[in-house]
Amino acid sequence: MYYAVIMAGGGGTRLWPLSRQDRPKQSLSLLGRRTMFQIAVDRLAPLFPADRILVVTSERYADSLRRQSPQLPPENFVVEPAPRGTAPAIALSALHVRQRDPQAVMACLTADHYIGNEPRFRALLAAAAELARHNYLVTLGIAPTYAATGFGYIQRGASLGSFGGFAVFRAARFKEKPGLPEAQAMLADGLHAWNSGMFVWQVDRILAEIGRQLPKLHGVLARIAADPADLEAAWAEAPSTTIDYGIMEGARDVAVILAEGLDWNDIGSWEALLDVLPADMAGNVVIGAENVGVETHGVLVHSSGGRPGRLVATIGLSDLVIVDTEDVLLVCPRERSQEVRALVDQLKQRADGNDYL
Amino acid sequence: MYYAVIMAGGGGTRLWPLSRQDRPKQSLSLLGRRTMFQIAVDRLAPLFPADRILVVTSERYADSLRRQSPQLPPENFVVEPAPRGTAPAIALSALHVRQRDPQAVMACLTADHYIGNEPRFRALLAAAAELARHNYLVTLGIAPTYAATGFGYIQRGASLGSFGGFAVFRAARFKEKPGLPEAQAMLADGLHAWNSGMFVWQVDRILAEIGRQLPKLHGVLARIAADPADLEAAWAEAPSTTIDYGIMEGARDVAVILAEGLDWNDIGSWEALLDVLPADMAGNVVIGAENVGVETHGVLVHSSGGRPGRLVATIGLSDLVIVDTEDVLLVCPRERSQEVRALVDQLKQRADGNDYL
Numbered sequence: 001m002y003y004a005v006i007m008a009g010g011g012g013t014r015l016w017p018l019s020r021q022d023r024p025k026q027s028l029s030l031l032g033r034r035t036m037f038q039i040a041v042d043r044l045a046p047l048f049p050a051d052r053i054l055v056v057t058s059e060r061y062a063d064s065l066r067r068q069s070p071q072l073p074p075e076n077f078v079v080e081p082a083p084r085g086t087a088p089a090i091a092l093s094a095l096h097v098r099q100r101d102p103q104a105v106m107a108c109l110t111a112d113h114y115i116g117n118e119p120r121f122r123a124l125l126a127a128a129a130e131l132a133r134h135n136y137l138v139t140l141g142i143a144p145t146y147a148a149t150g151f152g153y154i155q156r157g158a159s160l161g162s163f164g165g166f167a168v169f170r171a172a173r174f175k176e177k178p179g180l181p182e183a184q185a186m187l188a189d190g191l192h193a194w195n196s197g198m199f200v201w202q203v204d205r206i207l208a209e210i211g212r213q214l215p216k217l218h219g220v221l222a223r224i225a226a227d228p229a230d231l232e233a234a235w236a237e238a239p240s241t242t243i244d245y246g247i248m249e250g251a252r253d254v255a256v257i258l259a260e261g262l263d264w265n266d267i268g269s270w271e272a273l274l275d276v277l278p279a280d281m282a283g284n285v286v287i288g289a290e291n292v293g294v295e296t297h298g299v300l301v302h303s304s305g306g307r308p309g310r311l312v313a314t315i316g317l318s319d320l321v322i323v324d325t326e327d328v329l330l331v332c333p334r335e336r337s338q339e340v341r342a343l344v345d346q347l348k349q350r351a352d353g354n355d356y357l
Numbered sequence: 358m359y360y361a362v363i364m365a366g367g368g369g370t371r372l373w374p375l376s377r378q379d380r381p382k383q384s385l386s387l388l389g390r391r392t393m394f395q396i397a398v399d400r401l402a403p404l405f406p407a408d409r410i411l412v413v414t415s416e417r418y419a420d421s422l423r424r425q426s427p428q429l430p431p432e433n434f435v436v437e438p439a440p441r442g443t444a445p446a447i448a449l450s451a452l453h454v455r456q457r458d459p460q461a462v463m464a465c466l467t468a469d470h471y472i473g474n475e476p477r478f479r480a481l482l483a484a485a486a487e488l489a490r491h492n493y494l495v496t497l498g499i500a501p502t503y504a505a506t507g508f509g510y511i512q513r514g515a516s517l518g519s520f521g522g523f524a525v526f527r528a529a530r531f532k533e534k535p536g537l538p539e540a541q542a543m544l545a546d547g548l549h550a551w552n553s554g555m556f557v558w559q560v561d562r563i564l565a566e567i568g569r570q571l572p573k574l575h576g577v578l579a580r581i582a583a584d585p586a587d588l589e590a591a592w593a594e595a596p597s598t599t600i601d602y603g604i605m606e607g608a609r610d611v612a613v614i615l616a617e618g619l620d621w622n623d624i625g626s627w628e629a630l631l632d633v634l635p636a637d638m639a640g641n642v643v644i645g646a647e648n649v650g651v652e653t654h655g656v657l658v659h660s661s662g663g664r665p666g667r668l669v670a671t672i673g674l675s676d677l678v679i680v681d682t683e684d685v686l687l688v689c690p691r692e693r694s695q696e697v698r699a700l701v702d703q704l705k706q707r708a709d710g711n712d713y714l
Contacts, residue, residue: 289686
C-alpha cells in the first residue's frame, strides 16, 4: 500500500512575528483560513485514505496538529521524544509504516509548502510511487527559477525516461545550500534541481539504506520495534542528522523526478506570500483585515490575533509588508522581509525578547 | 481677576485613526500619558487657581473632560447645548465669567495645541492681560515658519511697543486660511502672524463687541442671564459663527502680541508629532510601544488601544508614520499624513465606515 508521511516537526522564524517557537510555520493560516498543515493534509485526500496519512512531529507540536486534523486517526501521529533532524524522524515513521505493511511505499512530504496545482502534485506522487516500485529512492526536484541560496540542489545524471509524464533522471550529486556564485552556476547549467525535501521510496529500501549508512540509528529502531515503551531511552542514542546528508548523498539508485508545473513555493519569507496569493487590481494582498488605501501598490497586509474588523489604512505605499499580530507589528519593504532574522537576533539579546519569539 | 477659558468643544479628523467623532483631539494622549486637554489645564496651574479655569465644551464631550480634570470645580464646565462655532462658545463663557467678576480679564485658550515652553507661555498670558487692561482685544499671534494654508493670518499695523518683553502691534487685518501663493506672500513680507485662536480681553469689552456686532447673540445671552433654565431654547437662536469672522475682523482696538519662543505647534497632522517630540538617535519617535528596528529613521510609531507590551518591528524604513489603534492601523509616509482626510472620505462612503470614524 501507499502511505504518506507528513513531516511536521520543524520550527523556524522566517515568518516571524507570526511564526513563534510554539507556533511553527505549518500551524500558521498564511493563505487564509486553514493552516499550512491542514492544507497539506487536505491535498492528499483524493490519493490517500485518512488511515494511510501519518504525521511525524515532536511532543511540542503534536497536540496542536491533532486538533487541526481530527479526521486523521490519533495513532497516525508519530511523536518523536525530541527533534533530531529529518533522518531519525523519517526512520521512526518508516518503522511505523513497515509495521502496517512491509511492502509499503511511503511518500515523505513537507507540511508547510505552498502547492498551487494540487491535481498535478497528486499525479507526481503517483508517478513517483511507480518509480519507487522499481527500487529507486525518489527525490522530488523543483526546476529552479532563480539562483536561490536557501535550498539544497540535486545534480541530475542519466535520464531514466518519463514516468506519468514527468521526466526522471538518476541523481548524480546532492549539494547543500550553496553560495551565490555556485547557485548562479547551477541555475545557468540547466543540470540542477532544487531539493524539495520530499521523497518517495519503498519502506524496506529506506530502512536498508539506514542500516547500511546509519547503523546506530538502525539499532535505535530495532530497540523501539522490540519494545515501544523503550522509545524515549532509545531515542537519546539516535544520531542528529538530516536525510539528505545522512542518507541521500551516499545512497544507491537515487532518482530525481522533475516536479514541473506544481506552482510550488516554500514560502520562505513574507515576500513569497505576495508571489503566491492572488492580488487585487493594485497588486495588494490583504489577509485577515480590510484595507482602505490611497496610492497603495504591491503591499502585503497580514493581520491576525483575533481582532475581527481590523482596518488597515494606507497612503502612498509601494512594495511593503505589514504583518499585524496580537503583540507584534512588523513593517518592512517587501524585498527585505527575509531580514526578520536580524530582528529575531536582536530580540534574543533582550531580557524580555523571548516574550516575542 | 484673571480667568482662563479653555475652548474644548472641537472635533476633527486630522489625527484619524486616533481621533474619532467621540474622541476628539483634546482627549488624545498624543504626547505620552496625559491628554492634550490635561496638559492644557496643567500648564495654567502656576498662573490660575483651579476655580478660575473654565472649560467650554459641548454636551458630547463634557463628561469625558470632567473625568480628565477632577481638580476643576464641576460648575466651571460651561456646556453648550450644541456646538455653534467659537463666537457663541466664547460669548457663553464670557457670560459666566462676568457673573463672577464684571471687571475680569479672560484668556480664551485652545485645548489641543502643543506648547513646548510653558513658562514663556505663562509670561505671554501675563503680558497679554496687562495689554487687555488697556482696553485692547488681544490676539496671540505666532511668527510663521512656513507658508501654511491651514491657519488664518493677522496683518500687523502700528507698533504698540513691548509688553513683558513681547512685541505688540495693532492688528490691521484678519485673513482667513489663504491659498498657497497668498500664504507665500504673507510669509515673505514679514508683516503677518498666524492667528493662534487664542485671545485675551476684558470680559465687558468682548461682551460690548458682541452687542455691537452680533446683537442676536447678545440677545441670547440676555435671555440666559435672566433665566439659566432657558439655555437650551435660547441657544437655538444663537447664530453659528466664529469669533474671528463674527467679531475680530470688525472689532475696534485689536492688538496682536507676538508669541515668540513658545515652541508652539497645533499638531495638525501626524507629521507634526515628529517635529515636536524628542526623537531617539535615529530620529524616531515611539509612543505607546517598544520598537526593534533595522535601518529605521525618521519614523513615528504611535500605539494605543490598551495592549501593553506591543512591539513594533521595523526594517529599512524612512520617514514613515505608523499609527496603531485598537481597530485601525494606519501606515503612510510622513509627508503625506495630512491625506488621512482622503481615507476618512472613503470611509464615509462605506456602509460600515462609521464604525471607524
